[in-house]
Amino acid sequence: MFWEITGRIISTYWPMFLRGAAMTLFVSILSTIIGTFIGLLIGSIRTIPVPERGVKKVILKFINTVLSMYVEFFRGTPMIVQASVIYYGSLMVFGIDMDRTFAAIFIVSINTGAYMTEIIRGGIISIDKGQFEAAHAIGMNHTKTMLHVILPQVMRNILPALGNEFVINIKDTSVLNVIGVTELFFQSKSIAGINYRYFETYFVTCFMYLIMTLSVTRVLRGIERKMDGPDSYNIIPGNQMQVAKPEDIIRRTRNKDSHKN
């Protein structure tokens, strides 16, 4: 009986389910990416060495305090509450009628940004001090050190945590149904409201979330493995002999440049 009903629900409402899943994925992917950028920016700012005295010290301390408040607020309150405050608040206080999808991405992004800030700050702190010192010793300032040496290594290290955030976002977009975003849970509520088969409907929903999160986890693990690639072989120094001769490399780079003209 149960499987019959479930089967019927799927065959009747699959467009709605899929549309909901698409919205869920769209919002989670975009928000995780934007949130990561926010985290990179703020995490880097929070690890700028504080000058010992002067105007710059005061400005930096002020900025750090503001950023700390941002992180604490968005980590310390439930996203469902943040969503309501931001969406209805922007309408009532500022008179801005936000498009719901835009609101969804905005809310999840700044929420993710708060968590990613701390993840990335932790990633930066865990990088060996010698990397910073070597970069400084060849004359790199903080920005160049971050861009070319530190942050690339941080990104590789935090990939598991990033994947975690992504999976959390997929599930937590469900709370956006309170502001009427047509993601998967909202669609499920609508479907269940039509046919009153709450258990069977949400059973399907459950599976859809599971499929999404499992797929994302698999893909990210594949990316991790690809990034680490060569490490899995046992390289004996002798085998590193590169076939290309130095003159060839330089010739190739020169030819590449001449093609640009």
Place this chain on the structure above:
Amino acid sequence: MEKVIDIQHLSKSFGTNEILKDIDFSVDKGEVVCIIGASGSGKSTLLRCINLLEKPSGGQIIYNGENILDNNHDIYAYRTKLGMVFQQFNLFNNHNVMSNCTIGQIKVLKRSKVEAEKVAMKYLKVVGMDQFINAKPRQLSGGQKQRVAIARALSMEPDVMLFDEPTSALDPEMVGEVLTVMKDLVKSGLTMLVVTHEMQFAGEVANRVVFMDKGVIAEEGTPEQIFNNPKQERTKEFLKRVLR
């Protein structure tokens, strides 16, 4: 003999811990100075004050006539004139061997990629690592990593090379390959400041040996003078412990 580095009354404390006390020290162009001493004597700190990885608590450092501790001094441009080789190699893990040597040239010295690779290749050949340009640091042995680190520092074409115990983290077999590279650099007339425990190396190549003890320069002189004719009691003590 022009003084490249002139240090006067340098002091450095970490909190209440006085690591360097009133150091007067200078280096002439083309000189090879080896700094020896026990752990905690301040030798690494002295080296790190010179390229401002540590900020001195007092005194002054004059580089080619410029006061580098002045507030308006461009610390980043200054650091490009001093190459540093670390005990722990500190190669950039996200770059391969070639990129390690070119990233500083391209991003700091603003050289073109072609020019940077040419210069990098030159110095990688000098250290004997030109065949490993695509290797990542984690795939190299300690001696290989240190040689790449030396090439990386040389690629910036600095006036002075600073070596902070370059062979202390290496297996005995690899120490030789790095010291050979360093001896070649001495022959090329490079100004070098080497903090080391390798007494034989210091004896062979140094123009001057400086013995540091408890934050001061206890004695300095030619290798002959220091190793065969030490005047200070503590120098004799140290050498007795270190040379067998």
